Amino acid sequence: MTDEATQTGAPFQAIAVVGLGLIGASLAGALCEKMPDAVVFGVDTDDAACNAALERGWVSAAAGPDHPAFREFIEGPCDLVVIATPVAAVDDYLARLRDWGYTGVVTDTISTKGHILAAAAEMLPAPERYVPGHPMAGSEQSGIAGARSDLFEGANWILCPDEATVPEDFQHLHELVTGLEARVVSLHREEHDRAVAIVSHVPHMVASSLMQLASAHADDSRSIMRLAAGGFKDTTRIAAGSPKLWCGIAFDNAEALRDGLDEMAGILGSFSEALAAGDRETFTRLLAEAADARRALPAAWVPSTEKLLEVRIPMVNRTGVVAEVCTIASSVGCNIQSIDIDHISEGNAVLSLILTDEGDIGQLSIQLITAGFSVSFSPLMPKEYAHVE
Numbered sequence: 545m546t547d548e549a550t551q552t553g554a555p556f557q558a559i560a561v562v563g564l565g566l567i568g569a570s571l572a573g574a575l576c577e578k579m580p581d582a583v584v585f586g587v588d589t590d591d592a593a594c595n596a597a598l599e600r601g602w603v604s605a606a607a608g609p610d611h612p613a614f615r616e617f618i619e620g621p622c623d624l625v626v627i628a629t630p631v632a633a634v635d636d637y638l639a640r641l642r643d644w645g646y647t648g649v650v651t652d653t654i655s656t657k658g659h660i661l662a663a664a665a666e667m668l669p670a671p672e673r674y675v676p677g678h679p680m681a682g683s684e685q686s687g688i689a690g691a692r693s694d695l696f697e698g699a700n701w702i703l704c705p706d707e708a709t710v711p712e713d714f715q716h717l718h719e720l721v722t723g724l725e726a727r728v729v730s731l732h733r734e735e736h737d738r739a740v741a742i743v744s745h746v747p748h749m750v751a752s753s754l755m756q757l758a759s760a761h762a763d764d765s766r767s768i769m770r771l772a773a774g775g776f777k778d779t780t781r782i783a784a785g786s787p788k789l790w791c792g793i794a795f796d797n798a799e800a801l802r803d804g805l806d807e808m809a810g811i812l813g814s815f816s817e818a819l820a821a822g823d824r825e826t827f828t829r830l831l832a833e834a835a836d837a838r839r840a841l842p843a844a845w846v847p848s849t850e851k852l853l854e855v856r857i858p859m860v861n862r863t864g865v866v867a868e869v870c871t872i873a874s875s876v877g878c879n880i881q882s883i884d885i886d887h888i889s890e891g892n893a894v895l896s897l898i899l900t901d902e903g904d905i906g907q908l909s910i911q912l913i914t915a916g917f918s919v920s921f922s923p924l925m926p927k928e929y930a931h932v933e
């Protein structure tokens with residue numbers, strides 16, 4: 545971040561959003577609404593997407609990747625690049641950033657990290673400034689036509705810092721995401737693809753399978769589809785997503801997806817076997833376990849402003865502190881509302897986190913202490929927090 549950025553309070557001043565589809569255009573729209581000081585340059589191979597983003601006023605400029613203005617922006621003011629294209633387009637942009645000597649912060653919105661992690665490490669001139677990202681929000685729609693500036697409000701947004709991540713880069717990305725009214729979930733980058741295979745990629749294939757099943761039983765008049773009640777619609781909405789995009793996601797996460805699908809087939813088989821064996825007890829248990837788990841899904845996130853907790857952690861000569869602490873906090877369900885780094889002297893700083901009242905603070909404390917941190921917690925009144933901000 546530049547000094548100028550600090551002065552205006554915006555975490556980044558000049559942001560290139562590459563890919564102006566559902567996610568990239570929604571991001572541009574959200575930035576335009578919530579961080580109007582930031583200059584956003586949109587890039588898309590589709591002129592219509594560029595024009596639509598310009599017409600909506602969501603970008604200051606938009607162009608194809610070969611337009612000289614894109615290179616000028618990257619070589620000039622750009623301090624953040626967000627890659628929001630399908631995974632197949634990533635290498636081209638990493639190569640451009642390499643060739644143009646870009647050393648600013650890079651993140652992405654791509655659903656899988658299989659390919660981009662290795663490619664970014666190999667190609668980016670400042671690979672430690674790449675922090676993988678993934679908003680867990682979207683829809684079955686594609687392209688800028690489905691984009692909404694409020695898409696990320698209340699959504700979880702995964703960030704995957706590691707021990708090389710520059711603490712201030714993570715802090716600024718955290719500010720960016722929370723500024724869009726999303727919440728940051730920090731995850732080890734190596735765990736990302738397995739985790740999202742279970743909660744996103746397998747469910748997509750299951751929804752598609754349900755539509756395959758119903759379609760196989762539909763006659764020419766498709767009368768069976770008219771019988772579909774809310775449950776069928778609830779469980780199949782995502783099957784309407786772009787086949788091309790989802791094929792790219794599936795093949796970039798093939799191993800975890802195959803494991804998940806095999807496990808899923810086993811679970812379906814358990815229902816079938818219990819039926820064949822007349823085993824109502826097992827059948828009911830399977831249903832009951834699923835019902836309990838479904839009812840325990842967290843409701844929509846409502847930010848807490850009443851019970852805030854400040855955690856202060858000295859960062860003496862330790863790199864990767866921010867990544868480690870934030871990943872531990874997310875793993876025990878804690879929500880970090882904001883991050884501050886107080887520089888005390890050369891190589892000596894204190895990390896200050898403001899937590900909402902979610903998650904297991906006891907576990908957080910135990911895990912941080914076990915990891916060798918010296919931690920102090922203090923409750924913060926909303927008024928104090930307003931002052932801190």
Ligand SMILES: NC(=O)C1=CN([C@@H]2O[C@H](COP(=O)(O)OP(=O)(O)OC[C@H]3O[C@@H](n4cnc5c(N)ncnc54)[C@H](O)[C@@H]3O)[C@@H](O)[C@H]2O)C=CC1
Pocket residue numbers: 562563564565566567568587588589590593609628629630631633636653654655656678679680681682683684685686687688786789793
């Ligand atoms: N659809 C969803 O709900 C979510 C998608 N994602 C991920 O975000 C990324 C974008 O997804 P969507 O916006 O849904 O896709 P989309 O299909 O709506 O948009 C992709 C955009 O990228 C553009 N594009 C394609 N190749 C390009 C290239 N070489 N250079 C520049 N632009 C190019 C297309 O013209 C289009 O405007 C994907 O990697 C996807 O996995 C992440 C979270 C949710």
Ligand SMILES: O=C(O)C(=O)Cc1ccc(O)cc1
Pocket residue numbers: 654655679680681682683684744782
């Ligand atoms: O539409 C929905 O409900 C989604 O779950 C969207 C989605 C699609 C792909 C992702 O990588 C993350 C989220």
